[in-house]
Amino acid sequence: MAAPRVIVVGAGPAGTRAAEVLVAAGLRPVVIDEAADNGGQIYRRQPAGFRRRAEELYGTEAGRARAVHGAFSALRGRIEHWPQSLAWQLRDGTLQVERGGRAHRLDFDRIILATGATDRLLPIPGWTVPGTFSLGAAQIALKAQACAIGRRVIFLGSGPLLYLVAAQYVKAGAQVAAVLDTAPAAARRAALPLMAVRPSLLIKGAALLWRLKRAGVPVHHGVAPLRIEGDSRVSGLVFRDAAGREQRLEGDAVGMGWHLRAESQLADLAGCTFAFDEVSRQWLPRIDADGRSSVDGVYLAGDGVRLAGADAAELGGKLAARAVLQDLGLPPPAGIDAEQLRRSLARMERFRQGLAVAFPWPGDIIAKLSDDTLVCRCEAITAGTLRRSATALEAPEMNRAKAFTRVGMGRCQGRFCGIAGAEILAAARGEPMQAAGRIRSAAPVKPLAVAIEVETP
Amino acid sequence: MMGGAGPLLQRLDELVRPSVTLAVDGQVVTALEGDTVLTAVLLHGAALRQSEFGDGPRAGFCLMGACQDCWVWTEQGTRLRACSTPVTAGLRIVTREVPWPRLG
Amino acid sequence: MAAVNQSDVLILGGGMMGAATAFFLRQRGVSVTLLERGLCGQQASGVNFGNVRRQGRFLPQLPLANRSRLLWSRLPELLGEDVEFLPTGHLRVAYRPEHLAMMEEYRDGSRNYGLELEIIGGNAARDRYPWLSQEVLGGSFSVEDGHANPRLVAPAFARAAKRDGARIVENCDVVAIECEATGFRLESAGGEVWRAPVLQVSAGAWGGRIAASFGEAVPIIARGPQMGVTEPVPYALHPVLGVTTKTVGEVVYLRQVTRGNIVFGGTGHGPADLDTRRAKVMPEITLQQFSQLRRMVPAIGALRIIRTWSGVEGYLRDDRPVMGPSGKVSGLFYAFGFCGHGFQLGPGVGEVMAELIATGSTTTPLAPFHIGRFA
């Protein structure tokens, strides 16, 4: 019998650990990642020729970054690594991949999707003005390019990444105008009991706040962003503070984000069942405790399905690979205590719930956005147009609204407007957000060149 | 103070790298090896392209290949996703016109 | 209570055919109820390529297509909504002399039906459309054809019909149909009952199952034409484009919307499933379409596609729809199975079926589409 063909999409912490377990069992998985190098988002590598040490790049996570990078390096020669390769379609046991301008068709027995996450965004007036970036972008500029997104940066959003990136900017010597958190201060106290399951992370969070305070960075809780100002570039940001006063901040850049949104297109194309996750206020592929999806042969791990952070991604990767081996009828990998991994994941899940309480998704702010706010950046569709499709045109959910208005129909396929769009649509109809559904994924999951070369058999 | 011409991004570190020359809207721009096209252009100006729908300039958003807001044109009429393409010497980027359809 | 669900006409299926028929029946003052399983225009009518093309059609279908074409220009006035119809012209190109000859033959035939086509040589075509490739030997241009936004048309017909007094019932899956002394009795999955002396079956690819239940089985299969769309670029390709060829793998059609995206399809169909109500996009076909796109308009080679999709369409063995009265049951009418070219016909089908139902006859010849041809 030929060795089963297993594919791992994503070479972040989840994909790396999954590949490691598969290799240990004697398999030779194909590991596919769009990036030039392994590492994924959090442990993203800087380009060749850059000299900063891991401590400068990853701060407190330097040890983990080294470990994950080291684990991947140890796999070289024992996996088929496909960097700079886009998996653009997945169905019926076949993955379509674009690599170096050529189309490849990969048939597989099992596939582990470890595709990670991107920033979760909500629109505010002016968020397309140059100088406005996602929080993740602000961090990538720093990590991978040693640049700040501006001279005086305003950070806006909610979630741990908000404080982390602001603190990383301070540390790197950039000027941070302020940190604006839409979460009220009281929310964090309410979340403490849940978050106490991972005290080390609580301490890290407190240290970030302390670093910002010490640097004199104003931190506002419970704000409502009103607009980003500037025509051809950002000149400032206007917000309403917790006391209801309007304030204007001067700045030439805004980094904004509200935690993460799972990159789940491939799972959707594969036909996996999704369910609305109350905690992260988004639709996620459904998995069992180990990462088996509803579709035979398709497994999920990491932030593309759990949104529980990098450590959880590593554990999820191991569990998913173990499930693959088990389902292939191969002996269980040595040194992996599945029960213990599941328990750790459950603890991290409690913490994730705490984070959602501490840094809630501000649905109320989105519902109240002015009609002229651009919701869909790609197609330049406004909140007013979307609302009219909900009322006058009676669109009950996002796909119908998309058909009528083109919201989510552009290059990013709704990654940046889908969640907020559902919130706006549902609010206009007086329904909860989940009633607005989710935008169905379509291939290619990212733009595909018409000039792609096809192997002719 | 804020606003006006000039770069969007600010270099903080990693200044010691070989330089690479490219052209942006006909002007010669010096970047460093390892810069992305997005970095190179935004260290020089404040836009990568104009929105197709008349709502003004755009300069990328996510830097991780997800938002697709940073696709630029070369003078030769090819497309590059600026945030995920490293600069190479001799690149000629245009941020204002769209050289399409190119004939011949 | 039962009287509430009684009307003169029941329409099964809220695609373009059903919605347009409902609209034109209301114009004639007939009381009508339309039952749609999902939302109006969610199936083939909402996801098609958007071609409002007459040239290349089966010649005896041109009277219907011409009638429909007149209505396309009047839709803003009739519906009170813009459905993005643009009479940009439609150009079919040929790569080989024998295909040019086919075009000439078609032009001669279509003239008798009032469709004027202009055959132009390759260089003349490139003078007009400099983005055409050198491989184009010539083309056939239909000046009054064009394209529209399929996502808008059927829902707009349904809204206008409703505004004019039709009853439009969505999320209503008809699971049982019975003939009674007074007409038809339809029952939905939710247990609701509707009655009318007249029934029109406009259930798209699903129409075959219903016709079979009346003892009128037809050779119909469901397939999915394969669609894709590029990122937006400056508006340059004004006419809708297509190819005349006998080789399926060479067929490609495309249109650029004024916002800039280029919508395309061709080179074959994928499977479609009547039970899941979905059609698959075949990646191999998408990739094959790329080479045909570049072959006709090389500049498209610089672009990226951002989305692909398909839809469930019903194809009859002879590539013609089933349209007209039933051959067996009085009061029963059919308009389904439009074989991949029903979008252009939609408004005309609605008007003709309304005329037929309301007056008992129509001035537009429908004989070639009668279900009895398979009996």
Ligand SMILES: Cc1cc2nc3c(=O)[nH]c(=O)nc-3n(C[C@H](O)[C@H](O)[C@H](O)COP(=O)(O)OP(=O)(O)OC[C@H]3O[C@@H](n4cnc5c(N)ncnc54)[C@H](O)[C@@H]3O)c2cc1C
């Ligand atoms: C910008 C950003 C910054 C973050 N920073 C931090 C941080 O500082 N600290 C922290 O604790 N958490 C951070 N997070 C959260 C963090 O992403 C994770 O917890 C962790 O990286 C998840 O690991 P993963 O393996 O699940 O996914 P990732 O690390 O995101 O890896 C997924 C990989 O899959 C690849 N991929 C996805 N789709 C495809 C496809 N179709 N074809 C080919 N390849 C594909 C991607 O290129 C990527 O490399 C950040 C998230 C983002 C988005």
Ligand SMILES: Cc1cc2nc3c(=O)[nH]c(=O)nc-3n(C[C@H](O)[C@H](O)[C@H](O)COP(=O)(O)OP(=O)(O)OC[C@H]3O[C@@H](n4cnc5c(N)ncnc54)[C@H](O)[C@@H]3O)c2cc1C
């Ligand atoms: C991808 C694609 C591209 C195409 N391109 C073109 C083109 O460019 N030009 C052109 O002219 N034509 C084109 N066509 C063909 C055209 O779209 C169709 O011929 C036309 O839309 C058919 O309309 P319809 O109303 O008959 O069917 P549909 O739109 O399929 O409507 C039938 C409706 O009946 C409903 N229904 C079925 N069974 C039941 C039931 N039991 N109870 C309640 N409701 C029921 C369905 O839900 C559906 O909404 C294309 C088709 C596809 C799929």
Ligand code: FES
């Ligand atoms: S900036 Fe988002 S894809 Fe490049």
